[in-house]
Amino acid sequence: MTRNDTRFISGTEVIWVGTILILLLGVLLVSRLQQPGDDDGSAASGHSGAWRPLPVDEQRFLARAQSLIDRYAVEDDEGRLVTKPPPGTDLYLVGELWKWWPTYQLEQGRSYRLHLSSIDWIHGFSMLPELEAVPVLPGYEVVVALIPRLAGVRTITCSEYCGVGHEEMIGTLHIVRSTGAEVVDDSR
Ligand SMILES: [Cu+2]
Numbered sequence: 001m002t003r004n005d006t007r008f009i010s011g012t013e014v015i016w017v018g019t020i021l022i023l024l025l026g027v028l029l030v031s032r033l034q035q036p037g038d039d040d041g042s043a044a045s046g047h048s049g050a051w052r053p054l055p056v057d058e059q060r061f062l063a064r065a066q067s068l069i070d071r072y073a074v075e076d077d078e079g080r081l082v083t084k085p086p087p088g089t090d091l092y093l094v095g096e097l098w099k100w101w102p103t104y105q106l107e108q109g110r111s112y113r114l115h116l117s118s119i120d121w122i123h124g125f126s127m128l129p130e131l132e133a134v135p136v137l138p139g140y141e142v143v144v145a146l147i148p149r150l151a152g153v154r155t156i157t158c159s160e161y162c163g164v165g166h167e168e169m170i171g172t173l174h175i176v177r178s179t180g181a182e183v184v185d186d187s188r
Contacts (some may be wrong), residue, residue: 051134051135051142051144052142053135053137053140053141053142054140054141054142054143055139055140056117056139056140056141058117058119058138058139061092061094061115061117061141062094062119064090064092064115065092065093065094065101065102068083068085068089068091068092068102069081069083069102071085072084072085073102076174080103081102081103082103082104082105082174083102083103083104083105084104084105085104085106087106087107087110087111087112087178088110088111088112089112089113090112090113090115091104091106091112091113091114091115091146092115092117093114093115093116093125093171094117094118094119095116095117095118095119095123095125095136095158095169096118096119096120097120097121097162097163097165097169098158098162098163098165098166098168098169099169099170099171100125100156100169100170100171101171103171103172103173103174104173104174105173105174105175105176106146106148106173106174106175106176107148107175107176107177107178108148108149108150108151108175108176108177108178109147109148109149109178110147110148110178111145111146111147112145112146112147112148113143113144113145113146114131114143114144114145114146115141115142115143116134116135116136116141116142116143116144117136117137117138117139117140117141117142118136118137118138119138120138121138121162121163122135122136122137122138122160122162123136123137123158123159123160123162123169124136124158124159124160125156125158125159126156126157126158126159127154127155127156127157127173129149129150130146130147130148130149131144131146132159133159133160134159135160136158136160148173148175150175151175151176151177152175153172153173153174153175154172154173154174154175155170155171155172156170156171156172156173157169157170
């Protein structure tokens with residue numbers, strides 16, 4: 001037996017374990033990014049194939065979200081800002097440690113194009129049952145078709161672990177019936 005054999009961990013072993021870990025992380029990341037949007041029969045998915053993150057300028061994305069707020073935001077009964085763009089509007093939703101903004105009010109059964117991006121970290125957009133684990137990435141946007149199926153104050157959660165505030169990264173979409181402004185909650 002040589003001296004090397006008696007060492008606790010050899011350099012070669014460290015390299016092998018490291019390589020395998022990196023490969024596993026790579027496979028995990030690629031499979032996340034290629035998650036198909038409409039294989040689950042979701043009514044929200046108006047496109048075919050994988051999510052496609054496209055490079056986006058962060059300042060332009062933020063400006064678009066802000067301009068929707070400037071144009072359509074009103075205060076609700078509790079003094080919170082709710083942004084109410086008409087059906088068909090391109091929506092810009094920002095994921096950020098640890099919140100989602102703006103808060104939109106949308107009409108049930110109408111279709112919207114939802115643009116998602118992050119300004120800091122990798123997040124994931126989930127609003128079940130319409131959309132699950134859509135990647136929300138800094139420097140990229142993912143555009144998905146959203147047709148809200150259930151009325152009510154709907155919860156957006158983050159599907160990618162993003163630090164100590166991950167569990168509290170909750171946003172809301174207010175979904176109203178298209179005939180009026182009354183919120184009828186049948187989402188739970
Ligand atoms: Cu997150």
